[in-house]
Amino acid sequence: GAGVSQSPSNKVTEKGKDVELRCDPISGHTALYWYRQSLGQGLEFLIYFQGNSAPDKSGLPSDRFSAERTGGSVSTLTIQRTQQEDSAVYLCASSPPPGTSHYEQYFGPGTRLTVT
């Protein structure tokens, strides 16, 4: 079946511009996560959506970052007034509903963001 998809795969933007990154989770997965990986670092949690519950935004590094999830499916991560330190690979993951035997997260291929 189809995995997690993300678009665009690469994005180059000028400092100060806004960007939107998109994630399509696996059908039927109720949880959706955003992480980012900066050069030489591990994955850093950004935001977590679970069903209709209020999202866990505790990982967002600043108020320039926001995310929404429409209809419990597609999610968009928005970064306003991008800075050079925002350059990273942004990864989206989804996982099955609670109560299933599998709780691992399935990752998309990521969006490589470069801020010049």
Place this chain on the structure above:
Amino acid sequence: DQQVKQNSPSLSVQEGRISILNCDYTNSMFDYFLWYKKYPAEGPTFLISISSIKDKNEDGRFTVFLNKSAKHLSLHIVPSQPGDSAVYFCAASPRRYSTLTFGKGTMLLVSP
């Protein structure tokens, strides 16, 4: 403050031998541990997991060992194959359906 640490940035192993990747954690609330494998330009792929009620979980060539008192886990790959060459991330969470805290990864190179 790194809660999950992978102290070896890289590891080289010959084909057919055992690869042992190590991971240490500091947060005693972590109860679920996962290993992911990542190839360049791809997202991480789930490999194997273990919960704190177990000390070992095996899946084919991959075995994860957990020593909760030492806050240490390891991934064993036997026998190692060239296709195993990738970056391996250790991840942990306090609950089954929760965000993951990742280590920085270990790059494994398996040579023929």
